[in-house]
Amino acid sequence: MPADRMPLLDVRNLCVSVPANGGMIRLVENVSFCVDEAEIVGLVGESGSGKSVTAMALMGLIDSPGVQVRGSARFRGQELVGMAPRALRALRGRDIAMIFQDPMTAFTPVYTIGWQIDEQIRAHERLSRRAARARTVQLLAEMGVPDPARTAQRYPHQLSGGLRQRAMIAMALSCNPTLLIADEPTTALDVTVQAQILELLRGLRHSHGSSVLLITHDMGVVAQTCARTLVLYSGRMAESGPTSTLFARPAHPYTAALLDSIPPLDGPRPPRLPAIAGLPPTPRERPAGCAFGPRCAHVHATCLPAPPALASIGPGQQAACVLPAEGTPLPPRATAQATRP
C-alpha cells in the first residue's frame, strides 16, 4: 500500500484484559495489524490464541464484567476503542459486519431467512417491504443460493449448513459493509462446501468491494484465501506477512509448526500429520518470556526472560522470535504451500 494511503482498519497495540484473582489478566496483548481496502487478511492460531477476543473487541462486543480494551483500532480513521456504544452499533451492520461459524447464532429460528434479511436492510435504509425483499432475493442469488425467492421463504432449520452460511453472508452484506469479519465461517462445513464459501469470500472484493478479516485455525483455509496472514499465539502476534512468504519462509517456529500440520496438497497423505506437542498456555499461566518457548524446539535462554518483540525481518514480514535476528533460518519445509493468496 502506498505510504500516504490510510488502511481501512489500523489496529495498534490492542490489549484486552479481564479481572481475575483480584488483578487483571491480558487475553490479548499489543496486537497490531492493518487491513487495506478490498484485501483479505487471515488471522490464524490454535484454539484459545485470542482470535475471537480480538475481533469482538474491535466490534465492541466483549460482554464481560470489568473488561478493559486499550490501544487503538481506527476504522477509516475513526477510533473504535472507547467509541460510544450507540455510534459503534450504527457502524456495525452498516460499515463492519460479522459472520460466525454457526449461522444459527445469526438467525432467529422462528422467522424465515428472507424476513430476517429484509429487516436488517430496513434497519439501515428506508425501503418498502417489497423493495427490501427484492434486495434480499438479489443478495441470495449473488451468494449462489438456488431459487432465491423461494429459499427466502424458508426457516433457517429448513436449509442445509452450506445454504445457511450463504444466507448469513447475504445478511451480513445486506448493508454493503466495507469490512466483513468472518470468524471460522467454514469450520462446520464439509470440504466441498468449504471451498465454495471461500470462493464466495474471495469474490466479495470484486462484487462488493469488501475487505475480509478471516479468522481461522486452519492454515489450509488461509492458503486458499488470504493475501496476508497474521499468526496469533497466546494473545500475542507471533508473525505476520504476505501469505506466500509465510508459507515459503516462516520465521517463527510456531508458524512453521502450524504449516507442518496441513495435509499435503498433492501426493500421498501421511498416515498421521505432525501435531504441535503440548498445549498453548491459558492467559493465566502465560510464561514471562516467549509463550511458545515451552513447546519450541529452538528455545534458548534469551527467549525466557521477556517475550521477543515483533520485529521487521523482510518485506512486509514481522516475527516475534530471536531466530531471525540471530540469522538462524528454520529448516526448510517440504509440504505446505499457499495456493491462491
Ligand SMILES: Nc1ncnc2c1ncn2[C@@H]1O[C@H](COP(=O)(O)OP(=O)(O)OP(=O)(O)O)[C@@H](O)[C@H]1O
Ligand atoms: N470473557 C472472557 N473472560 C475470561 N477469559 C476469556 C473471555 N473470553 C475469552 N477468554 C479466554 O481468552 C482466550 C482467548 O479466547 P478466544 O476465544 O479469543 O480464542 P480463539 O483463538 O478465538 O479460540 P477458538 O478458535 O477456540 O475460538 C481463551 O483462553 C479464553 O478462554
